[in-house]
Amino acid sequence: MRRKYDLAMGVLGVLAIIGIVAFIYQLQKGLILTNMRNPFSWGLYIAMWAFYVGTAAGGLVVSSAINIFGVKQLKPIAPVASLSAFIFAVAAMIMVLPDIGRPDRIFNMFLYPNPKSLLPWDFLVLSTYALLSAIYTYVQLEPRIAERGISLPLVGTILKKPNLTSEQLEMLRRKSERRAKMLAPIALPFAILIHTVTAWVLATQLSRPWWYGGLLAPTFIAAALTAGPAVVIIASLIVYGFKDELKPTYRLLAKISAFSAVALLFMYYNDFFIRQWWDNGKEYDALMLVFRDYLHIHAIEAIFLLAGIIILAKKYDSVQGLVAGSLAVNIGILAHRYLLIPPAYNLIPFRVPVVMAGESFEWQYPIAVGEVRGTLFNPQPIFVSYWNYVPSPVEIAITVGVFALISFVFLGLLRALPVRE
Secondary structure: OHHHHHHHHHHHHHHHHHHHHHHHHHHHOHHHHHOOOOOOOOOHHHHHHHHHHHHHHHHHHHHHHHHHHHOOOHHHHHHHHHHHHHHHHHHHHHHHHHHHHHHHOOHHHHOOOOOOHHHHHHHHHHHHHHHHHHHHHHHHHHHHOOOOOOOOOOOOOOOOOOOOHHHHHHHHHHHHHHHHHHHHHHHHHHHHHHHHHHHHHHOOOOOOOOOOOOOOHHHHHHHHHHHHHHHHHHHHHHHOOOOOHHHHHHHHHHHHHHHHHHHHHHHHHHHHHHHHHOOHHHHHHHHHHHHHHHHHHHHHHHHOOOOOOOHHHOOOOOHHHHHHHHHHHHHHHHHHHHOOHHHHOOOOOOOOEEEEEOOOEEEOOEEEOOOOOOOOEOOOEEEOOOOOOOOOOOHHHHHHHHHHHHHHHHHHHHHOOOOOO
């Protein structure tokens, strides 16, 4: 087991270093290294940001449900759930840095905040959520830390309180439970708020009919409750294994993830049906872009979500079923997050009404790409009304690097902290 852990940490460390090198290279050369351009200002980075926010929200919902709704089956994996919420909240904030191009200017958001923009509010909610998740994790682990300490590599055990009596430990456990019950009613609304505000960042963009509307926030919450419990299942299997006493916990997490995926697909296709029924307008045009140009991504999204629902609903009593189902729903949610971007940006918002031969229609006004492309003998257009976005190798390297970095830290914390009883 130790050898597998060391191998995993080694691979993740190498991938994280490659991602850091790619990020430094992008800082030197600029966002021109990505395949984003003026017509397509958000891409893979923002899709992953939305995914990480959802995973973080789902993790803390699982943990706080123990004290709010009395779901005692989830109590054994509560520290892992709240720790995953913290890690993925930090990952979401890290993921924004390569997207803004000049992360050294991020302080302008604090020095000159625009209260009418949802981005400062989203960052405030996200950072508060990360802090709350860290506190919630510590409160749950405080008695174990006092008894066993935190085992850091090259440092040894720290924060351990020597010679604690059984009475003192019992008092610490009661104190920890009281604090957890006090924090849970705060944590759950924040978990919902973090994903709601993230959805509002997109849904309030009136010029983007693929996002605009009131249904985006509920689908974001459903996606969070699909991905979050699935991640907690995998992390818990790594830490605790597949013990008999944990089978009810895994069964409940699998059901939460599967039912949330069903709710997500229902809301998703309900929106599709309404757009198709209109058979007109920009919202319908956005839907047609999905089925015309991005059907392969939607197929991945739908097939993996459906496969995950079936596996988690039927094979929750085996390690293979839990892992396969959890990976399937997360792949589906990843595709779902990625599909937020292309239909929104390839429906150019600048349109000019045209009347020709008694018929009226709208002409998409082309947008400057932002670079002079091609050669003297093979010039490329610098104004386009459609941009075929595919993430560049630099974008992929940075994205994989961020995932490897947070996975490296997550596995390290799972080993260092006393998450086992």
